[in-house]
Amino acid sequence: MNKKLFFVTIAFFVYTIWWLTLQFGVQDESLLRDYFADSYGVLAGIGGIYGLIISAKYSGFKSKVGKSIIFFSAGLLSQCFGQLYYSAIYYVYGLENAYPSYGEVFYLATIPFYIYAIILMAQASGATFSLKNMGNKLWAVAFPIFMLCTSYFFFLKEYDFEGVPFINAFLDFFYPLGQALFVSLALLTLFLVKDLLGGVMKTKVVLILISLVFQYAADSTFIYENSNEIWMPGGLSDLLFVISYFVMTIALIKFETVFEDIKKTNLTS
Numbered sequence: 439m440n441k442k443l444f445f446v447t448i449a450f451f452v453y454t455i456w457w458l459t460l461q462f463g464v465q466d467e468s469l470l471r472d473y474f475a476d477s478y479g480v481l482a483g484i485g486g487i488y489g490l491i492i493s494a495k496y497s498g499f500k501s502k503v504g505k506s507i508i509f510f511s512a513g514l515l516s517q518c519f520g521q522l523y524y525s526a527i528y529y530v531y532g533l534e535n536a537y538p539s540y541g542e543v544f545y546l547a548t549i550p551f552y553i554y555a556i557i558l559m560a561q562a563s564g565a566t567f568s569l570k571n572m573g574n575k576l577w578a579v580a581f582p583i584f585m586l587c588t589s590y591f592f593f594l595k596e597y598d599f600e601g602v603p604f605i606n607a608f609l610d611f612f613y614p615l616g617q618a619l620f621v622s623l624a625l626l627t628l629f630l631v632k633d634l635l636g637g638v639m640k641t642k643v644v645l646i647l648i649s650l651v652f653q654y655a656a657d658s659t660f661i662y663e664n665s666n667e668i669w670m671p672g673g674l675s676d677l678l679f680v681i682s683y684f685v686m687t688i689a690l691i692k693f694e695t696v697f698e699d700i701k702k703t704n705l706t707s
Contacts, residue, residue, distance in 0.1 A: 442488050442691050446481070450684040453478050457680065460672040475671035476528065478680050479521030485687030486515035492694045502562035507693060509555035510646070513548040514686060517679075520544035534671075537664060538605050546609075549616040552650065556620060559643065560627040586618050610661050617654040624650050645689035652682035 456474055464470055489511030496504035523541030527533050599607055624647040656678030663669035 440691060440695060442694070443688065446484055446488070446684065446687050446691070449481055449484065450680065453481065453680050454677075457672060457677050464672075466670055471671035472528070472534075475676055476521070476525040478676060478683075479518045479525075481680060481683040481687065482514040482521070483518035485683055485690060486511040486513075486518060488687060489514065489690040492690055495694065502558045503693070506555045506558035506562055507690060509551045509558065510686065510690060513551040513555065514683065516544040516547045516551060517683065520548075538609050542609060546612070548653075549613075549620060552620045553623060556623045556627055556646070559646070560623075584622070586615055586622075588618065590615075610665065613657045613661060614654070617650070617657055621647070621650050621654050642689050642692050645685055645692065649682050649686035649689060652678050652685065656682055 453474070456470075460468075460471055460474060489507050493504045493507040493511065496507065498504045498508060520541045520543075523544065524536065524539065527536045527539060527541070602610075624643065627643055627647075656675050659678060660669065660675035663673060663675060669675070
């Protein structure tokens with residue numbers, strides 16, 4: 439097994455078992471919950487670092503694949519830095535879940551990073567999209583509208599603006615709607631590349647899509663929990679983030695295994 443894959447899988451299982459432990463027999467005020475919520479971002483950090491290393495094998499910014507991996511990695515690192523900021527606020531000032539804060543700058547950056555990375559990945563996959571085709575027009579319009587409507591009706595329709603600061607309301611709307619956009623773009627990319635490159639890119643895009651769906655669900659769940667004042671460290675949204683970071687890291691590592699397979703094929707041919 440790839441060493442990177444082995445290490446991140448072990449880390450994922452450690453955090454999964456830790457989360458399950460928190461759900462049974464651990465009090466809500468336990469420090470184990472705080473330690474979990476303040477540390478699982480390390481998975482995103484590991485994935486981001488791995489991604490930057492792997493991107494170098496694709497010539498980094500000189501190729502679309504390399505550049506796409508870099509921006510996916512930047513998204514993961516932004517998630518990691520965002521969590522580090524909130525952890526610092528908690529341990530230095532004793533403020534738990536100080537949402538929103540300047541740490542949101544890192545989380546916000548993830549959305550354009552991922553959107554640009556998806557666009558680059560679609561281009562690198564050789565996907566072409568002509569809006570002259572009526573079916574393509576429907577896909578191009580239906581994906582984003584469906585995701586945006588889903589976000590609105592499930593998470594924002596009953597939103598109460600009374601007494602809510604502008605920045606809170608902005609973030610509560612921006613996160614689910616912005617992430618609905620990158621999920622729809624990933625779905626569209628999967629639709630475009632499903633028959634390209636003998637399925638080589640399809641697996642990577644599927645993993646990226648799964649990761650983005652989990653991140654979308656995680657942020658939406660957090661916003662719901664926070665707005666209803668039921669959020670607690672080590673809750674459902676935290677587990678969803680852990681899964682999202684893990685799957686995205688796996689997707690990036692898969693690019694390394696593909697590169698190594700191609701290299702071996704060239705050497706033996």
